[in-house]
Amino acid sequence: MNETYKARLGLLPTLAEQAPAGHIGRTALMKYMYFLQTLRKVPLGYNFSLYSYGPFDSDVLADLSSAQALNIVNVTPVEFPGGYGYRIQPGNRAESAKRSADEFLRKYAGDIAWLFSVFGDFNSANLELASTAVYVDRELARSGEHRSIQDITSRVHEIKPHFNKQYVRKVVTDLTKKGVLSSPPHGHASRSA
Numbered sequence: 001m002n003e004t005y006k007a008r009l010g011l012l013p014t015l016a017e018q019a020p021a022g023h024i025g026r027t028a029l030m031k032y033m034y035f036l037q038t039l040r041k042v043p044l045g046y047n048f049s050l051y052s053y054g055p056f057d058s059d060v061l062a063d064l065s066s067a068q069a070l071n072i073v074n075v076t077p078v079e080f081p082g083g084y085g086y087r088i089q090p091g092n093r094a095e096s097a098k099r100s101a102d103e104f105l106r107k108y109a110g111d112i113a114w115l116f117s118v119f120g121d122f123n124s125a126n127l128e129l130a131s132t133a134v135y136v137d138r139e140l141a142r143s144g145e146h147r148s149i150q151d152i153t154s155r156v157h158e159i160k161p162h163f164n165k166q167y168v169r170k171v172v173t174d175l176t177k178k179g180v181l182s183s184p185p186h187g188h189a190s191r192s193a
Helices: 003-018 026-040 058-069 094-100 102-107 109-119 124-143 149-159 165-177
Strands: 049-051 054-056 073-080 083-090
Touching: 003 026, 003 058, 003 073, 003 083, 003 094, 003 102, 003 109, 026 054, 026 058, 026 083, 026 109, 026 124, 049 124, 054 124, 058 073, 094 102, 102 109, 124 149, 124 165, 149 165
Parallel strands: none
Antiparallel strands: 049 054, 073 083
16 A cells, blocks of 8 residues: 555544544545645645536545545435535544554644634535635636636636625635635735745
């Protein structure tokens, strides 16, 4: 088992137990992995692309399936008003997986703490919106385009028209103030990312 894979398997129950609710869903898992890799440069080796619910890599779900099969996490379906989701919690072999990834988890403990300090109270919809804003911000940075709050808001709203544009702007503004987005506050000239 390679080191990156061991790190991923150890990270899964760690995220679930450190989440404010003591568990996470699949959307949260996907976005947390994206935020850690993209915003904190945690070397997870995923290759995220933009899909309908924001940044996505099927390898995250493959890792989740492996961790479930190995009893590192328990994944149970949960009904919500208007749909269903999944509850991911540490399984019987979580401690063993965390021990195998101990060096990695200690090295990136501060990044995991940061993740929950910024995104721990976000619901699935807000994680979807925030991760899309981060993706758009990084995409604009790579292309060298101007990245004002308005530019990011407009692009995110194009991708996510089911979110109210004023709400998108509020989230983009908040993420900028928190230093999550590399775009400059108040629409000033962009800096390189």
